[in-house]
């Protein structure tokens with residue numbers, strides 16, 4: 041093999057490697073759908089210590105149960121029966137205001153209570169929709185800019201949480217949490233809320249698949265993860281409501297579930 045042949049073979053190899061690497065990058069989802077919130081551990085990961093910590097700091101739990109009482113005035117779940125099956129729908133992020141408003145239309149029409157975890161960067165852009173949302177539904181903090189908190193410094197984590205929407209509930213973006221981030225959230229008076237059922241709406245699956253993922257995994261006291269700006273979610277929600285109601289579920293906020301336990 042001549043020297044030039046050798047060099048061209050080398051060039052091909054290098055090119056292949058570069059293409060493979062850039063191919064990988066190109067194949068990764070765009071930033072919005074990277075909003076994959078994979079199921080890391082069980083939901084409502086917050087142990088009893090979270091409540092104790094919140095009580096010690098004089099913040100969360102009392103007002104959580106107060107808001108549960110207030111919210112119960114709006115209708116949907118008036119049953120206090122211990123046998124009643126309860127489920128908490130939660131919606132993260134924001135971004136697509138038109139879809140968020142469609143979702144609010146559906147939930148209001150159906151008298152379904154739910155908990156929203158919007159990012160503060162979106163809230164800042166659309167305060168009117170956030171005002172509508174927070175007037176009717178429970179709100180949780182989902183940071184300012186949706187970073188992977190476990191990769192940030194203590195100070196940056198604190199800034200992301202403190203700059204988030206005011207609440208007693210906190211859900212880490214991507215479900216990325218460790219002992220350090222959890223401790224910071226708790227020190228700021230938050231209860232960490234994960235989920236039991238991942239609808240996987242963020243993967244772009246069909247509305248029918250979103251419905252199946254939720255309904256087939258439903259259980260008393262479970263928390264469902266969905267995203268408020270996704271079109272497949274909006275299309276799925278009416279069916280989710282109808283099918284879960286047919287199975288005897290009532291829709292409650294995260295705080296109401298916490299208040300019972």
Ligand SMILES: [Zn+2]
Nearest residue numbers: 132133213214
């Ligand atoms: Zn998110």
